[in-house]
Amino acid sequence: MLSLAPEKVAAAQADAAAQGRQQSVPLIEVKGVRKEFPGVVALDDASFCLRRGTVHALMGENGAGKSTLMKILAGVQPPDKGVFRLNGQDVTLSSPLDALEKGIAMIHQELNLMPYMTVAENIWIRREPLNRLGLIDHGRMNRMTQELLQRLSIDVQADSLIRDLSISARQMVEIAKAVSYDSEVLIMDEPTSALTEHEVAHLFRIIKSLRAQGKGIIYITHKMNELSEIADEVTIFRDGRYIGCMQTERLDRDEIIRMMVGREVTDMFPKEEAKIGDVVLSVQKLTLDGVFHDVSFELHSGEILGVAGLIGSGRSNVAETLFGVTPASSGHITIFGREVKVSSPQVAMDHGMAFLTEDRKDTGCFLNLSILENMQIAVLNDDNMTAGFVRQKAITELCENMSATLRVKAPGLYERVENLSGGNQQKVLIGRWLLTNPRILILDEPTRGIDVGAKAEIHRLISKLAGQGVAVIMISSELPEVLGMSDRVMVMHEGRVTGILDRSEADQVSIMQLAAH
Template identity: 85%
Template sequence: MLSLAPEKVVAAAAEAAATSQPEATLLIEVEGVRKTFPGVVALDNASFRLRPGTVHALMGENGAGKSTLMKILAGVHEPDKGVFRLRGRDIVLKSPLDALEHGIAMIHQELNLMPFMTVAENIWIRREPLNRLGLVDHGRMNQMTRELLQQLSIELDPESNIIDLSISARQMVEIAKAVSYDSDVLIMDEPTSALTEHEVSHLFRIIRELRAAGKGIIYITHKMNELAEIADEVTVFRDGRFIGCKQAERLERDEIISMMVGREITEMFPKEPAKIGDVALTVRGLTLDGVFSDVSFEVRQGEILGVAGLIGSGRSNVAETLFGVTPASAGSISIFGKAVTVDSPQVAMAQGMAFLTEDRKDTGCFLNLSILENMQISVLNDDHLTAGFVHQKTIDQLCESMAATLRVKAPGLYERVENLSGGNQQKVLIGRWLLTNPRILILDEPTRGIDVGAKAEIHRLISKLAGQGVAVIMISSELPEVLGMSDRIMVMHGGRVTGILDRADADQVSIMQLAAS
């Protein structure tokens, strides 16, 4: 088990590990890897190297092959061909158990916890301590978990059920589970996507301690600002191929973007002026007992209302109540001046509302269904029915046009969504709702886990929709996104609205002051 060191010792050891390793001490070496899925070449002659005692960032657009290569290293997928070496010796990885036995553990972007089991049961699954009768010793298992969480300074109850935890808390459980294997190689796939700023700092502290202990960390991220703080080296993939590897301290942001997308992106937040029209949505005193209270605001046609606040502030809960997922305890909702009781998503959709949830895996996409099936579910209504028969050809054309507009990378509409990258899954989900031609569009973390190129595309699309008169509510944990895309910004803390700022008056400091007040 990892023994944590004081911060100064950790920093010194990490620096030494990052600068003194010769090439002969490579921990992981990957060469000539190819992997295909039906109709898609995910990896083409890919290569990668990892030195012990370093944090190696892996970057690229969605669909670049990053996660696929890491899932091969973790034993989830088998390569079509390629060579894998651990400390200079060839290895074959046919299953996640093979990978763990070789000291390779992975924290997946899409969390893989058992929701109806406890924190302790999830961490020690298949490794539970047994008593003299051969039964699981829950007391000892909970104590082992308590000690592990204390070492990592994670404040969670070992006996809490996963289903009762927030997404960020579940992420910390995944991290603790991976560390519990005491693996030499730890792969982290977008580990900060659901974490608050404080939790990110906590995670980085854990990573530095692991690096100081000689572990090799492979860190997949889309967040440029994380590279300077945590990475020693950066490898970029594009279209399944290795593009280059450089020292993190020598890489400039524009150079990374150019390597990732093969072109320059001149404008990350293409906010276009839009005519602000009539009030589309009016909310007064909206309350959900025990979650949020007295939330009041309005959104006009053509306006993008950004919603900011720390995780747990109630932002997503307000969005779910607006869409009827969790009907309000009190308050009123008016749509274009008409009072409406939104007690179900069906009512919300009938009023021209659409809602992109923050968790595309659990509450968004149907992963085992095709792109077509995921998109068309929103338009299988009376507009496309005659005597009970579906106008399938018309629906197919609509979905195909939408997939092309959003640049969904896939062999065709019949490709299963689970085979797509996270960014392309997000595009399919956005496409589903855009097919409804919404008058009011609620977006909860629309670019979470999305690469820099796809982010710019989605931002451009949001701006275009506002220009067409759609009223947009955009919830985001990324302050640059909120500041760059919003006409006004509503800030929440502790289930209450703490302020609404005009675009011209908002900056990161003013938003964080309201978010923490």
């Protein structure tokens, strides 16, 4: 029988004790954090704890303080007060670079890639490999990037320009960039908002691999179904305060919703039976060369037509063509019985159409302008002018009422939109188009990045508009939303309509069969 010398036994016991202490010490511990912005307390005595080798989900309504706390942890914003510990040691995170050097990387909800640079240049920025002359070794950098992408099974080329990639591909590049730092802590803010089900499953495999390596992952999400799939623990914030934490095995969906919103949310899809009227929009053989082909459908007043399909199916492209953003190559659009050549968004608006784009940052909100300026821009027309002057008081009152109706969380209408949470930015964008009193409303991912309470409010608003006779086209990647809100569902695959289902015959299986046609 092999025996160890007493000193070796003591050393082994000391190592084991040290490892045990390391495992018991939280990877990140946050206590008493406060952060104020002009007129808003974003965080108030907030606390949080992340253990090594776990995925910790963070949930709460938009404006609850989740992203603010994560930006503080990532060194983007300084706290007003609070204690931060990393591996049991007090730390100060003075900048994003400082946080990265301390082992904390963050994937932001609004992507921060540089569009005119390549995938490789984005991933290794400030860390580029150099040759003997001190110049960037692009060949080696591309090889390093391709190896990283292959290791993560991400189907993107290292030398591709970011601007040429889809939103979902850009999201995967952001993930690869964060993984490339080999950080101990990885913060993911709504990472699946632009991903297909297949891509989400792929991301989850990456996350589980990182967890097995002992990494700590903070995962911000609004999607309840993701919690049991990926999270070990769930912490809930409300109005900038820590509300509670629970283990995933003790997960109670209704309890989480109550903790998030402070009230019952009884009906996520408050679909009302609206009177379906006459055809208001008829689309025949609409084609945009190289993107979609021979798209035909009809839309009735009071109807909600859901549009489903995988990323790349052409759903958003059809919406942009209907609104004149990218005029059609061929085909016919008939609005209220009259054929119209929709050559620009102004033509679409003149015919009673409004369009909520899927990307609120790049093609929706004017982030550096105020809530008032963002909302009123769609109604600065002859109807709101007298003798060539804008009736500002009347327009401001309209915007105030819309902001209150949508429950936009902000100090006032003069707050810059870039200071709002993603979900409140979405509400401002919705409010802009509702002020135009549209007769045909096209919504592309209307609840992306919006919390469960606000989703129910948006759904209720959509249902109310349909009840008033507004014809609604609602594009969504979330099948429960499509099934819960639509009177009919149009399914697309690779630029073609593969089927249109009545509400009574639509289910997840039938939609996915058509989407993967």
